[in-house]
Amino acid sequence: MQEELLKVSLRQQAVYVPAVVQTSTPATVSPTTAGLVANLARLGYGVSEPLLRALEGTTPAFQARLLEVFREVMGVSKSWMPLVKGWDVPTGESWADHLLTWFANLFPSYKGTRLPCGHLIPPNTFPLERYNGCPFCGTPFEAAQLKLHGQGSKLKVLELWNEADAESFLRSLLTSKTALDATQQDSLRLLLAVLPLPAEVPIAMKETRMVVIDTYVARQQPALAQPLFSSPTDVLRYLWFKHTGFLQLVEPKTIRQRQQKNSRNLHPALSQSTAAGAQALASLKLKYSRRAAAMVADWLNALPQSPVQQCEIMHPKRGMWVRFIRALRLAEYSQRAGRARLRETLDRFYRQDYPVWQGQVQQARLRTDATRTLALLQQRPGLFARSLFANMLWFGPEPVVAAFAEVLDQVPARLLFTLNMYAETYFDPRHERTVKPLGGVGKRIPANHLLSLYEPDQLAAMREQVTGLALEAMRRRFAAQATTTRTIFIDPTLHYLPVAIGDRSETVQDLPSALMGTRFAVEGDAVRLFLQWGAGLPAQHLDMDLSCRVAYDNRMDYCAFNQLTTTGCQHSGDIQHIPNQVGTAEYIELDLPKLTKAGARYVVFTCNAYTNGALAPNLVVGWMSNEQPMRIDSSGVAYDPSCVQHQVRVTQGLSKGLVFGVLAVERREIIWLEMPFAGQLTGNLDVAAVEALLRRLEAKLSVGALLHLKAEAQGLQLVETPEAADEAYTREWARNPAAVAQLLID
Numbered sequence: 218m219q220e221e222l223l224k225v226s227l228r229q230q231a232v233y234v235p236a237v238v239q240t241s242t243p244a245t246v247s248p249t250t251a252g253l254v255a256n257l258a259r260l261g262y263g264v265s266e267p268l269l270r271a272l273e274g275t276t277p278a279f280q281a282r283l284l285e286v287f288r289e290v291m292g293v294s295k296s297w298m299p300l301v302k303g304w305d306v307p308t309g310e311s312w313a314d315h316l317l318t319w320f321a322n323l324f325p326s327y328k329g330t331r332l333p334c335g336h337l338i339p340p341n342t343f344p345l346e347r348y349n350g351c352p353f354c355g356t357p358f359e360a361a362q363l364k365l366h367g368q369g370s371k372l373k374v375l376e377l378w379n380e381a382d383a384e385s386f387l388r389s390l391l392t393s394k395t396a397l398d399a400t401q402q403d404s405l406r407l408l409l410a411v412l413p414l415p416a417e418v419p420i421a422m423k424e425t426r427m428v429v430i431d432t433y434v435a436r437q438q439p440a441l442a443q444p445l446f447s448s449p450t451d452v453l454r455y456l457w458f459k460h461t462g463f464l465q466l467v468e469p470k471t472i473r474q475r476q477q478k479n480s481r482n483l484h485p486a487l488s489q490s491t492a493a494g495a496q497a498l499a500s501l502k503l504k505y506s507r508r509a510a511a512m513v514a515d516w517l518n519a520l521p522q523s524p525v526q527q528c529e530i531m532h533p534k535r536g537m538w539v540r541f542i543r544a545l546r547l548a549e550y551s552q553r554a555g556r557a558r559l560r561e562t563l564d565r566f567y568r569q570d571y572p573v574w575q576g577q578v579q580q581a582r583l584r585t586d587a588t589r590t591l592a593l594l595q596q597r598p599g600l601f602a603r604s605l606f607a608n609m610l611w612f613g614p615e616p617v618v619a620a621f622a623e624v625l626d627q628v629p630a631r632l633l634f635t636l637n638m639y640a641e642t643y644f645d646p647r648h649e650r651t652v653k654p655l656g657g658v659g660k661r662i663p664a665n666h667l668l669s670l671y672e673p674d675q676l677a678a679m680r681e682q683v684t685g686l687a688l689e690a691m692r693r694r695f696a697a698q699a700t701t702t703r704t705i706f707i708d709p710t711l712h713y714l715p716v717a718i719g720d721r722s723e724t725v726q727d728l729p730s731a732l733m734g735t736r737f738a739v740e741g742d743a744v745r746l747f748l749q750w751g752a753g754l755p756a757q758h759l760d761m762d763l764s765c766r767v768a769y770d771n772r773m774d775y776c777a778f779n780q781l782t783t784t785g786c787q788h789s790g791d792i793q794h795i796p797n798q799v800g801t802a803e804y805i806e807l808d809l810p811k812l813t814k815a816g817a818r819y820v821v822f823t824c825n826a827y828t829n830g831a832l833a834p835n836l837v838v839g840w841m842s843n844e845q846p847m848r849i850d851s852s853g854v855a856y857d858p859s860c861v862q863h864q865v866r867v868t869q870g871l872s873k874g875l876v877f878g879v880l881a882v883e884r885r886e887i888i889w890l891e892m893p894f895a896g897q898l899t900g901n902l903d904v905a906a907v908e909a910l911l912r913r914l915e916a917k918l919s920v921g922a923l924l925h926l927k928a929e930a931q932g933l934q935l936v937e938t939p940e941a942a943d944e945a946y947t948r949e950w951a952r953n954p955a956a957v958a959q960l961l962i963d
Contacts, residue, residue, distance in 0.1 A: 219279070221407040222383055223286045227950055228404060229386065230729040231378040232264070232283065234271040245272060252726075253280045253802040256438060257375070259367035260287055264694075268377040275446055292728045292837060295752045296799035297316070300790030302347050304853050305806055307665070307782045308790075310352060314342040318353045334794075349853060355793030357801050359507060361852045369859030373729065376949070383412060384626065386953065391848035393778035393955035394963065395631050397425055399868055400730050401466070401955060411600065420445065424464040427455050439512045443519055449531050452516050459869030460503065462869075465721075466534060467656035473497040475656060475871045477836060480521055480829040483897055489829050503544035512549040515762040517559050524562040526572040528867055540919045587740045591620040598624040602632040605683070606643050610667040614679050619684065625690050630961035631718050636917055638718065641916040642909075644676040651909035656871060656895045661906045685800040688926065694962040695930035702943035705924070706932040708946050712921030714960075716913055717907070717954045722863035722891050723872070731889055733915040737862050737883040739809065740842045746805040747856055747864075748824050750836040751795030760793040761836060763803040764899035765827075768818045776805055776901050778827075781913035785812035786820075789853065802853045812882050821907055822878040823899045832867045838877050839864025845865070863889055892912065923960055 219235060223894045226233040240425035246254075250273050254264055264272065271279065275831065288294065301308055321327035322338045329339040334356045338345060341793055343352040350357035373484075387408045390401055397405065405425070409432045420426050426445045426882060433442040446452055450466075457462050461472065472492055520527060531538050542563065551560040565571050574593065581589035590608070594601040596885065601621060609617045630896040641649050646668040649661045668676065715734040722733060732920035764777035766787060776783050778791030789804040807820060841847060849855045865877060876892040892910055894902050924946055939945035 219282065219413050219903070219962065220286060222795075222817060223283060223385070225386070225404045225407050226378040227290060227728065228400060228726060228730050229378070230373060230907055230949070231376040232268055232272075233378040233383060234268070234275060234279075235380065238368055242487040243942050249277045249280055250275075252282070253284055255593070256284055257287065258372060259365040259381070260291055260293075261367075261369040261373060261857075261861065262287075262726055263372035263374045265374055265376050268375055271377050282945050291475055291858040291861075292749060292752070293363050293365070293747055293858070294799075295363070295750060296357075296796065297363055297747075297802040297804075297854045298349055298359070298361035299802055299804055299853045299855070300348060300350055300352070300355060300357065300792050302349060302851065302853045303849065304789035304804065304855075305787055305849055307787065308344055308347050308352075309779070315353065317342055317579075317716050320383060322353075345700045350792070352790075355791050357792060357794070360492070360796055360799045360801075361854050363854065363856065364850055365859070366848055366855055366857050367859050368843060368845065370850060372859075377687070379850045380466060383408065384415065386628060386955075387412055388415050388418055389398065389893055389953060389955040389959065391415065391420050391429070392957040393419050393425065394629070394961040395718055395954070396422050396464075396721055397725055398717075400722065400726045400896070402428060403868075423451060423454060425449075426451065427458045427464055431457050431459065432911060434512075437515075443516060448517055448522060449517060449520060449527050450534070452513060452520075453531075453534060453537060456513070457537070461501070463656070465655050466537070467502050468520075469537070469540075471654075471656040472501065472520045477832075479826070479871070480745070480833045482829060487829070493829070495514065505542060505545050505920055506722045507546075510545040510547070510550055512548055513545050514553075514556060514559055517547070517562070518551075518556045520558075524558060525571045527562045528566045528569075529573055530813065531566060532571070532573050533575070541564075561895055570663065582608075582611065583760045585612070587616050588905060591616065595620060595624050598627040599632060600628060601841070602628045602636060605636060606639070607665065607667075607677055609683075610665060610671070614675075614682060618682050622686065625686065628690070629963050630694070631686040631689065631958075633690055634716055634718050634961070637684050638681040638913070638917045639718075640680045640914060646676070646771070648912070649905070649909055651906050651913060653893075658874075658895050659903075659906050659910065660873075661903060661909055691923075691924045691962070692926060692930045697928045698931065698962060700931050700933075702931075703934060704757070704936045704944070705928050706925045706936050706939045706942035706945040706947070708939075708947045708951075709919055709921070710918050711924065711946060711951055713915035714920045714951055716920055716923055717957065722865075723893070724875075724877075724891055725868050726863075726865050727911075728861065728864060728956075732951075732957075733888045733890050734917065737887045739844070739880070739887060740844045741846070744807040744811050744844070744880060745841040745847055745860075746807070746838075746856060747802060747841065748804075748838050749800055749802045749856070750765065750833040752835060753798060753801035754795060754800070754833070756795060756797040758828060758832055759791060759795045760791075761803075761827045761833055762791065762827050762899075763788070763805055764823045764825065765807070766821040766823065766899055766904060767812070768821070768904060769816055770818065772798070773904065774817075784815045785817065789855070802854075802856065806855075807880065809882065809885065821876055821902065821904065823874060823876050823894075823902055824878070825874040825897055825899060825901075828899050832872050832875060834868070834870065836867040837864055838867070838875070840878060842887075862887070865891070874899070874901065876902065879907065879911065888914070920946075920960075927960065 222233040284420050298720045321337050327339055329337045331337050334351045334352045336351050336353045362550055390405045405428050430442040476497040477490040477494045480489040482488045551563050564883040578593045649663055651659050653659050711737050717732045750761045762778050774783050776786035776788050781788040785808045788807045792801050795801050824838050842862045843860040872893040874894045881887045936942045
């Protein structure tokens, strides 16, 4: 129990100390506690006064386990050795060295040094004394124990967490008004494994319900999960989540196509897309026990909708439903006593004896029947909101906005903020938009061609109508909320923190988490990127690449495995094979003064899977920053946990490449974002798509602006210190995105 809660608390920059391990608090700090605090400082963490007092009353065994969890999360036991020793000084290797080495191994008569990997390195090519492995094939020959320098200039202060904090955090995750990202989902699973489910907690998001349902099923209590299913789509979502791990309904063909594309290679002879497609098909085959089939049949039979309504809901995913109905043998189980509703639903579904609402909307829209189309859309306000912009261009803004205003109070707050966020770019015909289809990668799409039918002032008026409507609706909702408070404190940094809507992060943040779009100030003159992969895997060819793209006013540059040195950037060397179990690492050092002098605008941080397949599981990427120059030890290890500003762990298996940050050189700040892309090389990245994503993040309403809207609507007085406020909204409060989501009032 303690380990799960310790990991979750660390993501909130806190330490969970259960009351059961606390004994009497001594008057002075014991040597054991002092040693723990010193070791945490070497990892870059300090402790608050309440946490220190709580730790003084804990046993040495608890403190030892606490430190072990910290070291595990921060990867202390992994190998962080790169290919080159002292890699901040270029080795001078060139393609000529690689070509000459290739010839030397092709014709064994060449003289040179035979390495443990079997390759012959000719004289006067690579300086072998500078390498920890083979410079030709990228195979490391040894691993290095991480030496903790503790050189971080700032300590992250840890707060105290107890049982009440853990239960409150669990409740905030369950009631979150936005979809949980991968970190929150993982935290929710850890908490549900050790804490009882709070009674009568309304679960707002369907994806969140899936994790709770899975908990009930694991406890052999499927009947308790029944109230959490509101439609057949919820049942399908749970079945697909259990089978693939995806909380969204990613089509089987999409998964297969992504895996096939990931297995393509720049060299056609090395491509394995056909085998990957066959493997994907095999993994997606469905097979269920009779017990599971009966459980699903009972769930479907007890749904509140009529059979006709259920069929209409099932229709958009008809292909997937046909597969599941056959695999679960629902036709057989529907014949048993007590399942008459399921029997009728399946009968109508196979005969397609039901109307389809979406088809009626599309028919009326193609006939330009505005009255009929808008009347149908008003029946489903959420879908009306999602199609609002397109219908404004199709029918004209006046009738559409008037019809939407009638159902405005029924639209979820997250959709209102989404409308406010996208209006700025959607109605601008000069800008392309970035989208991410389910299971896909970020893509740029052109502006709606209907925009050309309107004048610029008309488009500006549409934009103002949408944003004004969304903000006024939220202002009314805040004003209607009962409150007894009179003063409010809003941390100034919250004005740079976007509201987390529409960003479904697929990576896990094991260290203190941050919302996508969060900005980190660079603390010194250098930023050090790092990539670690292969921990827990046997030795094999597994080539992950750390790269960056540098954007200037009129050109692009890059630093990667095939260009280790460029202006302001230095790479640590290309590793293509991983050692046994401990993994390996690559680094890139960014020199800000040199980049500024050269006129660089921004630097995009990327990582790719060069080998066939997706990014390796549990691959960790991030960056370090420090006021003082960061050291590199004699073996080339440059990782120091105390200097880490942000890092993420890849968990999903469909991403071939990943953008994990953008450095704005002139402003000296790093924007944390996550954007999957396809391709083996950083050159496959569409930089314009990154720029479009940055524009979208900048267009988002900030948490600070939302709180000011709340203060204005409720007549709260702003104060300058949190201690003097009835409601205090600090940076620490914003670390929990689920708590921030509680501001979205429905």
